Amino acid sequence: MKILNLNSPNFDKRPDNSSIDTLIIHHTNMQDADSALKRLCSPEYTVSSHYLIDKHGVIYQLVPDHLRAWHAGISSWRGKEMVNNFSIGIELDNQGAEPFPPQQIDSLIALSKELITKHPIEARNIIAHYDIAPHRKDDPNHFFNWELLASEGIGIFPNINNTAEQKVLSNLVCEDIIKIQHKLKTFGYDINLTGEFDFQTARVIIAFKRHFCSSSFLTNNQELWTLEAEKKLNHLMSMINEES
Numbered sequence: 001m002k003i004l005n006l007n008s009p010n011f012d013k014r015p016d017n018s019s020i021d022t023l024i025i026h027h028t029n030m031q032d033a034d035s036a037l038k039r040l041c042s043p044e045y046t047v048s049s050h051y052l053i054d055k056h057g058v059i060y061q062l063v064p065d066h067l068r069a070w071h072a073g074i075s076s077w078r079g080k081e082m083v084n085n086f087s088i089g090i091e092l093d094n095q096g097a098e099p100f101p102p103q104q105i106d107s108l109i110a111l112s113k114e115l116i117t118k119h120p121i122e123a124r125n126i127i128a129h130y131d132i133a134p135h136r137k138d139d140p141n142h143f144f145n146w147e148l149l150a151s152e153g154i155g156i157f158p159n160i161n162n163t164a165e166q167k168v169l170s171n172l173v174c175e176d177i178i179k180i181q182h183k184l185k186t187f188g189y190d191i192n193l194t195g196e197f198d199f200q201t202a203r204v205i206i207a208f209k210r211h212f213c214s215s216s217f218l219t220n221n222q223e224l225w226t227l228e229a230e231k232k233l234n235h236l237m238s239m240i241n242e243e244s
């Protein structure tokens with residue numbers, strides 16, 4: 001695997017005793033890879049990532065793994081805030097609403113396989129920017145195929161097919177909603193157990209469905225809790241219980 005090195009000035013030291021245990025996937029939401037690389041390497045913008053993969057599958061390294069790149073912003077996963085401290089960030093060149101070409105995904109798979117052998121990154125910690133900042137982020141877009149990645153041993157994905165089950169679970173009472181919120185929190189999302197489908201819950205549900213129900217993501221109201229989402233979340237719960 002060939003990696004081209006560029007030097008972004010946008011980094012600092014990771015906190016002492018922090019190990020790299022999380023991998024965050026982004027899309028650039030920019031015109032092309034050149035403009036994204038320029039921005040990520042410019043001191044004017046205090047942003048960066050460890051890697052960027054262009055649409056041809058060329059991998060650029062902008063910040064060495066052991067240093068802290070600035071890709072996550074205000075964020076939280078599994079109760080830990082400031083995800084930049086303990087993660088590696090990979091940007092995928094993408095204008096925001098377009099599919100990811102196979103050669104780009106092939107390179108991402110190869111790079112991710114290498115990173116999970118180098119660092120103690122658990123499958124359930126290979127996640128999207130929107131998973132760690134659901135209230136403000138939407139990347140990578142719903143074309144990103146997490147199921148394909150999981151079939152390559154990268155990340156976790158429920159092994160059930162429920163795409164036909166678009167039934168919305170309505171009439172849920174406070175206790176039901178708390179149960180859903182509790183499971184989402186156990187999985188890793190930053191969510192308060194309010195017993196209401198409030199704004200923070202809507203944003204986490206949208207993140208969860210963009211990640212795990214992506215093939216049906218556009219077919220109904222994204223913040224509504226569906227039977228597909230319910231079954232997939234329950235399956236994920238059993239998968240992480242088996243792990244621990």
Ligand SMILES: [Zn+2]
Nearest residue numbers: 026027129139
């Ligand atoms: Zn991002």
